[in-house]
Amino acid sequence: MSHVDSLRSWKDHLISEPYRSYLYSYPHKTAYRTLETKLPLAELWSRELADTFFLYMHIPFCGARCGFCNLFTLPDKRADVHAEYVDALARQAEQWAPFIQSKPIARFAIGGGTPTLLAPDQLDRLFHIAQHVIGMDPSQASISVETSPETVTPERLTILKSRQVDRVSMGIQSFVASEAEAIYRPQKPQEVERALELLKQRQFPILNLDLIYGLPGQTLQSWLYSLERALSYEPEEIFIYPLYTREHTIVKPEQIRKSGEDRRLEQYQAAREKLLAQGYTQYSMRRFAKAEAGSDKALLSYGCHDEGMIGLGCGARSYTNSVHYSSRYGVSRSATASIIADYVAATDYTCADYGIVLGKDDQRRRFILKSLLHTEGLALDSYAERFAAPALADYPELNLLLDTELAAIEGGALRLTPEGLMYSDAIGDWFISPEIRALMESCVVS
Incomplete structure (x- = not known):
């Protein structure tokens, strides 16, 4: 199979299920x-x-x-x-x-x-x-x-x-x-x-x-x-x-x-x-x-891939640099009611006991996904400054997005093309680490 055919095959596989998951946070x-x-x-x-x-x-x-x-x-x-x-x-x-x-x-x-x-x-x-x-x-x-x-x-x-x-x-x-x-x-x-x-x-x-x-x-x-x-x-x-x-x-x-x-x-x-x-x-x-929409306040800045998210309330997630934590997760009425009852009855909220400790790989993947899936894209200099290595060297598979025209490098940023944006969910799912995917697939939700 030629290189062009291999790229076409990879792309066809990637976009065959464009709505396989909605990755609004990483790790899921x-x-x-x-x-x-x-x-x-x-x-x-x-x-x-x-x-x-x-x-x-x-x-x-x-x-x-x-x-x-x-x-x-x-x-x-x-x-x-x-x-x-x-x-x-x-x-x-x-x-x-x-x-x-x-x-x-x-x-x-x-x-x-x-x-x-x-x-x-x-x-x-x-x-x-x-x-x-x-x-x-x-x-x-x-x-x-x-x-x-x-x-x-x-x-x-x-x-x-x-x-x-x-x-x-x-x-x-x-x-x-x-x-x-x-x-x-x-x-x-x-x-x-x-x-x-x-x-x-x-x-x-x-x-x-x-x-x-x-x-x-x-x-x-x-x-x-x-x-x-x-x-x-x-x-x-x-x-x-x-x-x-x-x-x-x-x-x-x-x-x-x-x-x-x-x-x-x-x-x-x-x-x-x-x-x-x-x-x-x-x-x-x-x-x-609308580009001009927004508040008249002098707002403090906060980056979409920054940590420092404080989640109060049952079901809220909190993000620090290396640990994401929350209460337990459920969907059914009985499970959700039980988790809320435990939260309301609690007297001590000062420790995290449910969540995930992020290794260096998943910290880098989080940074990439939180940037790449938005039109401003992944600022390559910002990645290199934060992680002391080029993103394309750490993750050469990102070149597949460039070679299939799902992404392009413009103004120092790796950005999804209009076609790439359309397949954002498939791209996000593709970039999940094997360790995180294994945890997601073995999760039992009641």
Whole structure:
């Protein structure tokens, strides 16, 4: 076989399953295990090199589990359960504060689940914890909150405005009722439109909307209809996600096949073309944003591949330079409820006992993936400075991306081409280390 034929064969194999996994972090959470020895957080954070920190709070409650969701979340609307959980998060924050107050918070995000499912007083309390326990300064931190159409109310939006929230992100997925029903999402188009009207009235600096393509029964025409409805509200940011189906999701792969030909690549290309024509800039396979969008604050800097991520709440992950840790992971209702109950009952949150210790190889792979899968690409000088060796010498297999025109070197950075961006998920999956892949494949999730 000639060299050209070998490259073509490798590329064909790589892109044969473009949606095999969604690698939004590295290592993936299914690589985490019970640590051999509990690690005191005071020691972990005293060694952290990042100049600024990212504070994340996880609220693992939602109204219902959507058919595509395998996140750590529990359908539970009980106010007393929410209040007990926020009490636990406050205890955790108080215990962690001495370890993490040495450097300023550059970003603060509240996700889930659905944080705005909380009663207004509990929602407001999260900001109080961030500011008065952790020490986050809202005048210099980018603040983001996730919401859902049914939980958008004037009272909750008033809290977000008063707390200087810069970005509100709302998952819509589809404006077509039958498509929302196909993924077990309890929303009506009129509910979505009501929430969008309220959000636009409040004029948050960034409104982000999430949409999903490849839904059962979705056509190219209905997909573009949803995209056009979203664009009519002029959001500063749009994320488009292909539908992922996994072992623990309600929607299964065969439901996509039953609905006809898998059109996800075609739908992605059509959406990309429309968004670029509407003046959006592409920043990754999923993220499109208006280049001028952003806060008027004098924000502190934080790099996407930096460590120093502080995860408060059950299900949140924390990243230091060499250790990633969290609570245990589950998807089923019984497993998730049990893990949350243990978290709420705990009295000591000062050690990491579940996670992964990153060796040098996976630290380098993380740096590469967190850079390469975004349009700014992997800055080769930055890699060499950090790891004392050229990236292409450490990982000569990256040349395969160059030789197949899935990537190019421009301005000192290794960047995915438009075709490479389209296959970001396959490229991310390909670059997982054998050790991490073995952990992921042997993970038993309940």
